[in-house]
Amino acid sequence: MSRETLFNAALLLGLIAVPAWAVMTDEPFTITLATRAVILALAAAGLNIALGIGGLVSLGHAVFFGIGGYAMGILAHHAQSYTPLMEWPFLIEGTKFMPLIWLLAIVVSALVALVIGILSLRTTGAYFIMITLAFGQMFYYFAISWSTYGGEDGMSIYVRNDFPGLNTLAPIQFYGLCLAILVVVLVFSARLRRSPFGLALNAARQVPARVEAVGMDPMRLKLVAFVISGVITGLAGALFADLNRFVSPTMFSWQFSGEIMILVILGGVGRLFGPVAGAVTFVALEHFLGGITEFWHIFLGLILLAVVLFARGGITGLVAGKEATHD
Amino acid sequence: MTETILATYGITKSFGALKASNDISIDLRPGEIHAIIGPNGAGKSTLIGQICGSLAPDAGRVELMGQDVTTLSTDQRARAGLGRTFQISALAMEDTVLENATLGAMGASGRPWRFWSAALGDRSLRARAEAALERVGLADHKTKRCADLSHGQRRQLEVAVALTLEPKAFVMDEPMAGLGAEGSKNLTGFLDSLRQEAPILLVEHDMDAVFALADRISVLVYGEVIATGSVDQIRSDPRVREAYLGESA
Incomplete structure (x- = not known):
């Protein structure tokens, strides 16, 4: 077993052990913190597919996070106010049913990622970053001016949405649900990177000319990666909104896009558990340093600087060394 | 009619005032190695780019197995049977x-x-x-x-x-580049046997390899093919000697 596998297993076991630890130490708030870390890890796991394997430096992933958030907010808002979403040409009602909310989050994220991808993948480098950033700002300002759904103030959802067989208001159960989704996505990511698609995408990042020369279109590979990536981050947005029972335009903000990217870089770009390591570190710093000083971002900045300068593989690379080749 | 695997018909490409390819028509027949030689800046890379699809010609067309592939993208041409190697390893x-x-x-x-x-x-x-x-x-x-x-x-x-x-045809851009004498010799032997599988359009600077391998040679100078022929014909062609081979031939 490689060191990275051990590191990943330790991280996962740590996350699984959080509820027990929280109960033993009688600090239930730890579970909420861990839920936040898990959901952020999920958002970053989405970006990690585009950025880590495909090399797409998207500074607009908050778009999908926000779409997930508003999918939840809008459906739940209509459900709690007993008003239909629309009546014509056919009646659509709000819902408090999580799987339906996730479905909407996924479908809309996929469509938006497709459009943004088609338009922005014509460019590379700094231009790609700028175009994705611009799309993020468009959605941000749209959300601010969308007064039907709270405008700048956002929307509060009073009761967390339902999942069959679970009491989602119990922090442990909601945490378990989020962690299960993260694990499913990580398993999918692990398979994806070894699949024909993953191999081709990985090569499309390194040498697009080669990929073309063997009969595959690097653009199309990257577009599909961008859509998959957006869908995962969108799903994370729906869960994040449910965690806070609150949605606001902040979810669309470019600062949040940057935050997701920081998580990926901190944990290790392209490493399977990089987003998890990054999110856990981030939330821990935010909580502990944030308790000491409100300027904790300075320390985050220093750590990020250190990682970028001295530890290219992020925390994962620091602990587990270079990525092992697989046969 | 002689069967051709790969052919260009009157390919022309200009960059501003510079004619990088001027009315180039070459073909590749089954079982042969057709070498393209020419001094630096003769337009060899431009020609390969147009054959493989990374550059669009201003005029003329490219055919693979009798099918017009001029408007196909690089990846489509690869799927249609064009196998290329890069001058600088793209791996x-x-x-x-x-x-x-x-x-x-x-x-x-x-x-x-x-x-x-x-x-x-x-x-x-x-x-x-x-x-x-x-x-x-x-x-x-x-x-x-x-x-x-x-x-x-x-x-x-x-x-x-x-x-x-x-592939149905190979396009090789200086496969010998940077190889030592030994490596060059080995690869020459390998390409020699490979031509039976699919013909090779070979752009190469290593003249020993070209003269050992080529069934035909085309000489490209300033974007134009000034001569096409067998190794002996090219060696003895006065225009070629003047333009390219100089004293070394």
């Missing part, structure tokens, strides 16, 4: 030798759209990739990262990746 350096070869096998099968099963676990892809590596003599280095290969091994892998496509 996924972080990936292993086997992964690079598998990439070619995948592209040839035209289906990278599988997200769950492991690429290296696919028997048919793997068999194809391993067979190609075996042929160029890289079978013992399968699990090495490409970045850890020697320059010569990268050149071999470059050819192996093209082999996995099982």
Whole structure:
């Protein structure tokens, strides 16, 4: 077993052990913190597919996070106010049913990622970053001016949405649900990177000319990666909104896009558990340093600087060394 | 009618006032190695770019197996049977030798759209990739990262990746570049046997290799083909001697 596998297993076991630890130490708030870390890890796991394997430096992933958030907010808002979403040409009602909310989050994220991808993948480098950033700002300002759904103030959802067989208001159960989704996505990511698609995408990042020369279109590979990536981050947005029972335009903000990217870089770009390591570190710093000083971002900045300068593989690379080749 | 595998008809390409390709018509017949030679700046790379699809000609057309491929993209031409190697190795350096070869096998099968099963676990892809590596003599280095290969091994892998496509025609851009005398000799022997599988359009600076291998040679000077013929014809052509070979021939 490689060191990275051990590191990943330790991280996962740590996350699984959080509820027990929280109960033993009688600090239930730890579970909420861990839920936040898990959901952020999920958002970053989405970006990690585009950025880590495909090399797409998207500074607009908050778009999908926000779409997930508003999918939840809008459906739940209509459900709690007993008003239909629309009546014509056919009646659509709000819902408090999580799987339906996730479905909407996924479908809309996929469509938006497709459009943004088609338009922005014509460019590379700094231009790609700028175009994705611009799309993020468009959605941000749209959300601010969308007064039907709270405008700048956002929307509060009073009761967390339902999942069959679970009491989602119990922090442990909601945490378990989020962690299960993260694990499913990580398993999918692990398979994806070894699949024909993953191999081709990985090569499309390194040498697009080669990929073309063997009969595959690097653009199309990257577009599909961008859509998959957006869908995962969108799903994370729906869960994040449910965690806070609150949605606001902040979810669309470019600062949040940057935050997701920081998580990926901190944990290790392209490493399977990089987003998890990054999110856990981030939330821990935010909580502990944030308790000491409100300027904790300075320390985050220093750590990020250190990682970028001295530890290219992020925390994962620091602990587990270079990525092992697989046969 | 002589069967041609790959042909250009009156290809012309200008960059501003510079005519990089001026009315170039060349063809590649079954079983032959057709070498393109010419001094630096003669337009060899521009010609290859237009044949492989990375550059669009201003006029003229490219045909592969009798099919007009002028408007096809690079990846479409590769799927149609054009296997190319690059002057500067274009390999996924972080990936292993086997992964690079598998990439070619995948592209040839035209289906990278599988997200769950492991690429290296696919028997048919793997068999194809391993067979190609075996042929160029890289079978013992399968699990090495490409970045850890020697320059010569990268050149071999470059050819192996093209082999996995099982192409109808090879386009090789200076496959001997940077190889020592020994490596150059080995590759020459290999290409010699390869022409029976698919003809090779060979752009090469190594004159020993060209004269040893080529069935026909076309000489490109300032974007124009000034002569096409057998090795002997080209050696004795006064225009060629003047323009290109100079005193060395």
